[in-house]
Amino acid sequence: MYDRSAKLAANGVVIEYWMQRSRTLFTAVQGVDLVVRTGEFLAIVGPSGCGKTTFLNAVDGLIPIASGSLTLDGREISKPGPDRAMVFQQPGLLPWRTVLGNVMFGVEAQRSMGKQEAISRAKQQIDLVGLSGFEDAYPLELSGGMQQRVNLARALLTDPEMLLLDEPFASLDAQTREMMQLELLKIWSKTKKTALFITHDIKEAIYLADRVIVFTRRPGRVKKVVEIALSRPRDLRVKRDPQFLTYEDEIWESIQEELAVPAERLIAGMPAA
Amino acid sequence: MSIKEADRANPVTAGESDPTRERRSLVKPSRIRQYEPVVIGTLSVMFVLTVWQLVANARIYSVLFLPGPWDVAQAMVKLFQQGDIWLDMATSGQELAIGYGMAIILGLVIGLLMGWYTRFQYAMDPIVNFFYSTPRIALLPLFIIWFGIDIQSKIAVIFLGALFPIIINTMAGVRNTEAALLGVARSFGASDALIFRRVVLPGSVPFILTGFRLGVGHALTGVVVGELIAARHGVGQLIAIAGQTFQTPKMLAAVILIAGTGMVLTTILQRMENRFQSWRPQIRR
Ligand SMILES: Nc1ncnc2c1ncn2[C@@H]1O[C@H](COP(=O)(O)OP(=O)(O)O)[C@@H](O)[C@H]1O
Numbered sequence: 001m002y003d004r005s006a007k008l009a010a011n012g013v014v015i016e017y018w019m020q021r022s023r024t025l026f027t028a029v030q031g032v033d034l035v036v037r038t039g040e041f042l043a044i045v046g047p048s049g050c051g052k053t054t055f056l057n058a059v060d061g062l063i064p065i066a067s068g069s070l071t072l073d074g075r076e077i078s079k080p081g082p083d084r085a086m087v088f089q090q091p092g093l094l095p096w097r098t099v100l101g102n103v104m105f106g107v108e109a110q111r112s113m114g115k116q117e118a119i120s121r122a123k124q125q126i127d128l129v130g131l132s133g134f135e136d137a138y139p140l141e142l143s144g145g146m147q148q149r150v151n152l153a154r155a156l157l158t159d160p161e162m163l164l165l166d167e168p169f170a171s172l173d174a175q176t177r178e179m180m181q182l183e184l185l186k187i188w189s190k191t192k193k194t195a196l197f198i199t200h201d202i203k204e205a206i207y208l209a210d211r212v213i214v215f216t217r218r219p220g221r222v223k224k225v226v227e228i229a230l231s232r233p234r235d236l237r238v239k240r241d242p243q244f245l246t247y248e249d250e251i252w253e254s255i256q257e258e259l260a261v262p263a264e265r266l267i268a269g270m271p272a273a
Numbered sequence: 274m275s276i277k278e279a280d281r282a283n284p285v286t287a288g289e290s291d292p293t294r295e296r297r298s299l300v301k302p303s304r305i306r307q308y309e310p311v312v313i314g315t316l317s318v319m320f321v322l323t324v325w326q327l328v329a330n331a332r333i334y335s336v337l338f339l340p341g342p343w344d345v346a347q348a349m350v351k352l353f354q355q356g357d358i359w360l361d362m363a364t365s366g367q368e369l370a371i372g373y374g375m376a377i378i379l380g381l382v383i384g385l386l387m388g389w390y391t392r393f394q395y396a397m398d399p400i401v402n403f404f405y406s407t408p409r410i411a412l413l414p415l416f417i418i419w420f421g422i423d424i425q426s427k428i429a430v431i432f433l434g435a436l437f438p439i440i441i442n443t444m445a446g447v448r449n450t451e452a453a454l455l456g457v458a459r460s461f462g463a464s465d466a467l468i469f470r471r472v473v474l475p476g477s478v479p480f481i482l483t484g485f486r487l488g489v490g491h492a493l494t495g496v497v498v499g500e501l502i503a504a505r506h507g508v509g510q511l512i513a514i515a516g517q518t519f520q521t522p523k524m525l526a527a528v529i530l531i532a533g534t535g536m537v538l539t540t541i542l543q544r545m546e547n548r549f550q551s552w553r554p555q556i557r558r
């Protein structure tokens with residue numbers, strides 16, 4: 001059953017949280033089936049709270065799955081590994097380290113690179129994300145967009161096979177976000193890494209991805225898969241392409257159905273407070 | 274224009290403007306601003322001393338009751354001319370160095386362990402809370418029974434005085450490590466040892482130094498009260514005798530020595546704290 005073209009394969013993945021206060025299990029993700037092909041850029045969209053972050057954390061190996069199977073190159077994921085690297089929603093930078101020190105933190109934690117090599121490679125990576133000149137700046141001296149560049153560079157420096165991105169641009173203003181999307185695509189086409197990108201921004205998903213997967217409301221499942229047949233390289237103008245707008249409508253409708261849930265069903269599904 | 278705005282306006286070519294120069298031009302205060310704290314602080318002290326001197330000069334009260342700053346200064350000079358003060362200072366200094374030094378080392382170790390190992394914290398919490406909520410000085414009579422009136426009993430009370438604030442603050446520092454940072458470290462497969470050294474420890478430094486600073490106050494209280502009650506030598510003992518013999522200026526001179534020690538130690542720790550926090554952008558006024 002193992003699909004050779006699959007980098008990541010999820011089969012019936014269920015993820016549960018133990019709610020200490022109510023002493024119950026809370027299902028955040030309910031039977032996700034999906035495949036991320038090698039070299040593919042896959043985006044997951046879905047209403048907020050539907051379990052996107054939870055699923056991505058499981059792919060990263062930070063949290064266990066309750067049932068189903070989640071494999072990377074055919075091997076079950078059980079813990080974080082150097083084959084994956086996460087770009088977090090919150091940049092998570094060490095405030096007492098400079099940009100250079102933060103970019104090096106990933107390889108330092110993995111012990112995968114000597115110090116001298118790490119420094120010179122980190123500098124290249126900083127160039128790649130457009131931060132040259134800021135090597136010695138501290139995170140608190142950077143804007144949100146620049147912090148996310150550091151976050152991205154830190155992940156890239158570990159040279160993972162698969163890049164996991166959890167709404168990395170969600171907290172940025174609209175213009176910075178668009179620039180970052182453009183840059184990310186440039187970097188992705190240069191590095192050819194498999195990417196799993198999570199967002200709640202439909203335009204962002206379509207603009208970036210080869211395929212967009214829509215999650216249902218919580219507990220999250222795959223609701224819809226949309227192939228994005230827009231040619232690459234894509235510049236920002238593609239967002240006004242009629243085909244783009246068609247995709248956007250299709251996905252928007254699909255998410256609307258999830259949001260328009262009778263109130264009693266929402267309440268029934270909520271964890272006891 | 275701040276760096277933040279520069280990035281907004283021109284996000285892709287972030288490297289174009291010289292970041293270092295920009296940063297410096299923002300932070301560097303004018304010459305007067307730079308010395309403002311010292312100048313205003315000095316003026317304020319001079320004002321207080323002047324008022325004190327004027328009130329004392331009015332001689333509504335006797336010198337015994339209210340000596341002026343000038344009387345205290347003269348007493349201070351005399352104190353150092355007589356020479357006994359050196360033995361007193363050496364004694365108190367020794368007590369402080371040993372007691373406070375041990376408190377720093379042990380407090381740091383216990384605090385870090387309690388912050389890192391939850392079970393160790395469960396084991397230690399009742400004990401630490403007991404001592405933290407007790408005035409440790411109340412144990413002095415016991416220490417005198419155990420160790421006599423030489424420096425050992427004072428060392429014990431200084432040690433216990435400073436130990437618990439250091440433990441509590443160090444532990445709080447470890448416990449306050451940002452969950453997001455731990456998540457990042459785990460995601461990159463960091464070992465526990467690396468997480469401790471590179472994430473938890475540097476993040477705890479401000480808390481630890483705050484603990485050290487609080488410890489100074491408790492340690493000095495231990496010196497003075499310990500020696501007031503029973504001692505052969507020491508600045509606290511000097512205060513006790515000067516007080517009992519109505520040498521009020523001399524007594525105040527000794528108090529100033531203690532206060533000066535506290536201020537010096539606190540300032541050193543404050544400097545260290547600022548040094549470790551150099552990554553924090555200056556608050557612009
Ligand atoms: N650590 C946790 N403990 C308990 N419940 C959680 C935890 N993290 C997330 N959840 C719950 O799981 C659901 C999915 O959360 P999340 O994966 O963060 O959603 P998304 O990223 O799609 O917005 C939410 O209802 C959230 O409240």
Ligand SMILES: [Mg+2]
Binds near residue numbers: 052053054
């Ligand atoms: Mg999320």
